[in-house]
Amino acid sequence: MSNTDDALVASLSAVVAALLEGRHGDANTLVATLRHASDGRLSRPVLPTTTIARVFVRDNFTCRYCGVRTVPPVVLRVLSVLYTDELPYDPHWKTAHPMYWKISSSVDHLEAGSSGGDWTDSDNLVTACYQCNQTKSNVSIEHLGWTADQSGVAGWDGLTGFYPALWELAGRPRPDVHRPWLRAFAAVSGETGAAP
DSSP states (O other): OOHHHHHHHHHHHHHHHHHHTTOHHHHHHHHHTTOBOTTSOBOOOOOOHHHHHHHHHHTTTBOTTTOOBOBOHHHHHHHHHHTTTTSOOOTTSSSSOTHHHHTBEEEEESSOGGGTOOSSOGGGEEEEEHHHHHHHTTSOHHHHTOOOOOOOOTTOOTTTTTHHHHHHHTTOOOHHHHHHHHHHHHHHHTOOSOOO
16 A cells, blocks of 8 residues: 555545544545545645746746746737637647647646645745646656756746736736736736736
8 A cells, every 4th residue: 555545544534533523524624635636536735826926936937857948828828819820729738839738837746746745845846847747747757867956047937027918918818817827926026016
């Protein structure tokens, strides 16, 4: 039995104990941490947008594995609104422009949560291009022969400095998607003034 399996059994035992002791609120809280994705895997905690933005800024929006400069998907999506035919976006990425696969910023876990890594510890989070993130999956970088010591291009901001103006130019599409990111990048980069 793996450490992940042991942790699952321990969590289920705690839920059962809380239920049998009449601590239904505690049981509900515990069971919420066990939600699973539709493919049967345990779901990971959702990282706050600001945490992701901090990781991107810390890493100069550069993939820590291959060294490619990346651009956050939300910025790419605004460009796709402006250039629908030339830079298509597909929420399932089946017909999306290759830029989404090659240079899209993502956050990866140096040690996968499924292998015992901390899902939310910033020391375990790195910027990765989507291609490296998907290639690595939950395999250790040591197993792949990779390192995570790319320092990035100092001053590269993943085009986030232009993001507010691009969003305005595109007619402020999907404020529910973009406003949290606009605020996060503004807060992390230390800009003053209200986010759009």
